[in-house]
Amino acid sequence: MPLKYPFSAVVGCEPDPTTTSGLDGMGLALVLTAISPEIGGVLVRGEKGTAKSTTVRGLAEVLPRIDVRDGDRFSADPHDPAATSPDLPDSSGAVVSRPVRLVELPVGATEDRVLGSLNLEKALTAGAVEFEPGLLARAHRGVLYVDEVNLLHDHLVDLLLDAAATGQVTVERDGVSIGHSARFVLIGTMNPEEGELRPQLLDRFGLTVEVAAPRDPSLRVEVVRRRLAFDRDPGGFVARYAASQAELTRRIALARERVAEVTLGDAAMLKVAEVCAAFEVHGLRADIVTARTAVAHAAWVGRRFVTRADIRAAALLALPHRRRRNPFDAPGLDERLLDEVLGDDELPEPPEPDGPTPTQDPTSTPAETPDSQDHPPAVPEPGGHEGTDPRANEAEQAGPETAHEEASNSTQESRPRRPQSTGDGVSSAVKSGDAYRPRLFTVEGLGQGTPGRRSRALGSTGRRVGAGPGRGAGALHLVETLRAAAERHATDASGSAEGRFVLHASDLRTAVREGREANLLLFCVDASGSMAARRRMVQVKTAILSLLTDAYRRRDKVAMISFRGTDAEVTLPPTGSVEVAAALLDELPAGGRTPLAEGLLTAADVVRRERLRDDRLRPLLVVVTDGRATSGADAVDRSRLAAAHVAVMRVPSIVVDCEEGPLRLGLARRLSAHLQAEHVPMARISATGLVDVVNGRVA
Template sequence: MGLALVLTSISPEIGGVLVRGEKGSAKSTTVRALADVLPWIDVHDGDRFSTDPHDTNATSPDLSTDPGAARGPVVSRPVRLVELPVGATEDRVLGSLNLEKALTAGSVEFEPGLLARAHRGVLYVDEVNLLHDHLVDLLLDAAATGQVTVERDGVSIGHSARFVLIGTMNPEEGELRPQLLDRFGLTVEVAAPRDPALRVDVVRRRLAFDRDPAAFVATYATQQAELTRRIAEARARIDDVTLGDAALLKVAEVCAAFEVDGLRADIVTARTAVAHAAWAGRRFVTRADIRAAALLALPHRRRRNPFDAPGLDEKLLDEILGDDDLPEPPEPEGPTPADDATDASDESPTEAPADIEPGDTDSTDPAPGDTTPTDPDPAQGAASDDIAAILPPAPQQPQPTGDGTSTTVKSGDAYRPRLFTVGGLGHGTPGRRSRALGDTGRRVGARPGHGAGALHLVETLRAAAERHATSDTARTAEGRFTLHASDLRTAVREGREANLLLFCVDASGSMAARKRMTQVKAAILSLLTDAYRRRDKVALVSFRGTDAELTLPPTGSIEVAVALLDDLPAGGRTPLAAGLLTAADVVRRERLRDARLRPLLVVVTDGRATAGTDAVARSRQAAAHLAALGVPGVVVDCEEGPLRLGLARILAGHLEAEHVPMARVSATGLVDVVNGRVA
């Protein structure tokens, strides 16, 4: 992580860093510390856009475009760390019309947003996987082009926005879509150290900082100043680094061998290799630079399925790179970097704390001030390890349930399901499924007051004008009218929301037939894939034996759901009432947490209730209780054979849900049932 942050600081064109890791692994702490080690920058005093005074081609809306005009004194200041809240609006990110001056003076003036403030600094997005997709697209486009163009509210303006984009996320809370994941230049996996000695060292340092922050900072001032100096030298040296034809060919061979999509991986790897060479003090790109760049730029671009964990086969990478180093390109004519620049591979960890390359497994314990973690290599699939750590161990052999033997059947292949939506207009969390009114989407109207949501300027002025048309005393002496709080209007927008897909699956002995469970699991897997793309929450209730279990609480981490689905056992009696009551509890708790989240219940069963006394009567009472909650649902009848009791149809009546016969419980049939359901 330390190396990735340093390299993207040296060359912001790399496109930023995405840091994935478990909670409590100091992701945010490390990012916030980055700004303190970056060299100070020169700016014009009073320039809100932080234009570089030494760049003759740089322009700023706050500065005169006349070459002979004075632009104000030049001052030095620290690099800004701008934090983008998850709930930020597009106006706050891009900038918008200065409403106060528009209403008081009638002038059109641009109010810069967070992207302008982050120019030549660091833009940090914590929990970037929870940020609205359109904002992520906007940020990544700005990071890739270095420019922002605003065309809105009568404002037409453009300004530079070159910043180091850093996002952190916990995979347990949901993943980024592959299209957005690819837009980040580098990605790293981090985890808290498992070595007790390292954990003790972390705790000891934190307690020392809490006792006397100033003394603690002073202890590491020398190492921090040295790191700042090296970053500044690497920035000055990067234009002199030569990327030879042999090195560029090797970059292309590596990207082609790992079958990454598109050419963005080649470009990012090449830029990262050049930055790594500059950081190491080399004049040309070597095999070691390409290897370090590939381990940071390629793992997240190899994912073929949304649930694949990022990773890279280091043995294959070494085979592609070969044992021989690249031929040294001819020396360029003209001045060269300082001859006293040393190769970072010869430096000790204390002298170059962030110089440990990804993949090193024999690193020594960090010296004081070492900023690079010594955790396992990110390419080793840390995401899979994290998921495995929070899941219960899957049974390796069939285990008894008390009245039968359980079996575990893997699901079939997933496929692309059709879109289904919940009827009506919701007010849920922004997503990509059902229609909803919220803060995003197309503007469809306005409502009185200025609560949650963006101000509708046109409707606000129209309300004020209508009020003043009937009251001449409301105008000022200059003929202008005043704006009252009652005139404010908030924009009403129609977009899409996320939903809760609640699966209630009968895992009893009657469902344990291998073909039947394979089809059901394949269908659920397909719906999980679709839910991942549409930012939905999912939950899974399974019932068998004598009780029901909330196998997966409502979550946005679809990866965990997929891992649990394959290990879901089947066998034993059918506690149908327990399964329905558990589903009702899930709905009730989620409504307390977020009343706007609309669920869709999918019950997969043959309708039999065989566990406990009065099993049938209890199951019908539980169904009626669930129906009273107003949850739309589908009952998939899994009963087979020439003689059918029709119990699932009766259950559907008590649930006030749609009944679907067993003939449609194929992988395709189940998806068609759920996707065609309109609540």
């Protein structure tokens, strides 16, 4: 079995006696949820190539070994009298020790694979009904890792988060009724550029951290040096970090013993509530998670009760993703407001609880004394910062302030730049208004696109509407498979052997399901001088922003093309990343001539490229214009030919006529005829009106 990169070798994740927690944001979040799985797991958000997967896979190596009974597939705790296993209900079997499992859930997993299902082999050969455990059973008392969790289908994410919250899984299907424990450390990683999680699902993750590659060249060199050393000699590299790995394992085991003995005093509980109220988070889950995280942090650093420093560290991990009021809010937490709410005074020490107090380990990180608690040390903020090895290069160790500054610079650098004027008109950019919730609209017909939450489609998810032959993507339809074998057996003597059916490949039937798919909403917006009225552009941008917000929730792609001056530009490439989209919309300028043909040809090119990526993705083109093609002497003829080209591609289209005034030329109506699109005259473009047009066209 190949060696895994050590957790403590990840820059910033090794025990550091010079700090209170000894870990950076990502490492600290992973360790705290390993100490107390009730926290609810960790979501790691960050750009590609930031060691997210490497760090998560290394976590299982530093977790203490667990005891199980030999032959128990459900890993029930043999030392817990209340823990039972469907495999060994009488608690028989020898007790053995094994490492903690890291179970990876692939994005394409089915519900049967996650929850478990009927053992088909025994059902078909022996007629026995036996449950085959799924990934949740295998992950019990271990780590369940979902890479690219934002690409996982919503109903599977719901299953994972419900199991993580309750610690139980109940399966009622295919003649099987069974329940088992499923307590695991849930960890998800994602790249925000590939789309976001729905707010409802985002809130179910206990902690979240943002990771980014360091900007300091010396830090990057240290990361590369360690990785090259591991690739060159994996065995020697792992041996070099064996001591720090063992130290982390010892500290985690000790913290697990302490966590039940840490006191969360009334003053600390009130301070947690004040912090959550100050950041206006919804519901009470934030209070509960913050309190549990603060207790785990106190146990990790060796304290007997929760202090101000513990609450601060917990809030930085538990609140950033819960304070987002809508998908366009940037993640993060105002630390100045946090410090104002926490205040400068340390919390009073709660009265001693009944029973023994936790024993301080002399070799662990020293707990704070009452004198030192007047000036609690700063806990490194969770920012995914990768610092250098303090023992190898202590002078270059970046502190929390440096990490915060680097993250801010990185955020600023990633923001889109303001488009420049084309030189043939006045360039102006107006902001969109407040997004509203549009009504649901769907593309008519039955598609086969990527699973989403909008238009009707046949796929691998949804309600079962039939069965089809072959080894398709759908789950096996057992009843229809047996029916096909029985029908063949009636006319074919080879269909049975010794009184039992013999299944052939031709007998297999897969379930045909009707669910929902994602669509591509492509806006082609006239941003020329005739459209540059401030009120008009605000309404158009607000409508697009609102549709984008709804598309984010429904897993759609949204794109926007603007044309002005002499050319067209893909202002918003097909994306589900709402943070970048919102900034690009606000920076959209207006003014200049009207290159209508260029806008239509650019739209056709976007549709062509997206169909090459996924020929099942169904687009809807919405052209917002007054139809006045004024860029070049032959602008009208080129616009007509471009419209005919789009019509040949059979792209469902709408032309929203924005022509105003007493004298109207009817150019947008002619454009819709060439596009074979629906023409919708609109004297005033209102945000609500534009959404109503789309609803009326595709519903």
